Amino acid sequence: MTKSKEKTVESLSTSLPLQLRLCRQKAGLSMREVAKRIHKTAATISKWESGETTPYGDTLLMLCKIYNVDITAFYGVATPQSIRITPAETRLIELYRNATKDAQNVTVTVLEKCQKN
Numbered sequence: 001m002t003k004s005k006e007k008t009v010e011s012l013s014t015s016l017p018l019q020l021r022l023c024r025q026k027a028g029l030s031m032r033e034v035a036k037r038i039h040k041t042a043a044t045i046s047k048w049e050s051g052e053t054t055p056y057g058d059t060l061l062m063l064c065k066i067y068n069v070d071i072t073a074f075y076g077v078a079t080p081q082s083i084r085i086t087p088a089e090t091r092l093i094e095l096y097r098n099a100t101k102d103a104q105n106v107t108v109t110v111l112e113k114c115q116k117n
Contacts, residue, residue, distance in 0.1 A: 017051035019074045023067040024049070038062050 024034055024045075031045040038059060047053040055063065064071050068086070096104055 016054065016074055017049050020055075020063070021049040023063070023069055023073055027067045029066070034063070034066060037066055 024031070031042040031049075034040075035042045035045050040059075044053075048055050060071060060074060063074075067073070096107060099107065
């Protein structure tokens with residue numbers, strides 16, 4: 001294996017545990033809650049997040065559903081495809097698209113005024 005490929009493999013293996021933890025925390029779930037949902041133990045989740053072991057592909061896909069992320073999120077890859085849109089967000093998009101131009105402008109103004117930061 002070339003040095004650049006080795007470096008990429010190494011960076012992916014170190015970023016996965018961190019991203020698993022960050023995604024779980026962002027979803028507002030404890031290790032115990034995640035473990036229960038996928039029929040594992042909290043100790044197993046801890047081992048994944050510490051890098052001691054790595055979850056299999058099918059488990060990663062289950063975690064994607066639980067955390068509402070694309071699998072690329074686990075490897076620190078930020079792409080538009082890695083952003084999942086919730087059903088409520090989809091409904092807002094539909095309503096916005098079907099609204100008049102004036103209503104769309106008002107909506108944007110209201111949302112801009114309501115930002116958290």
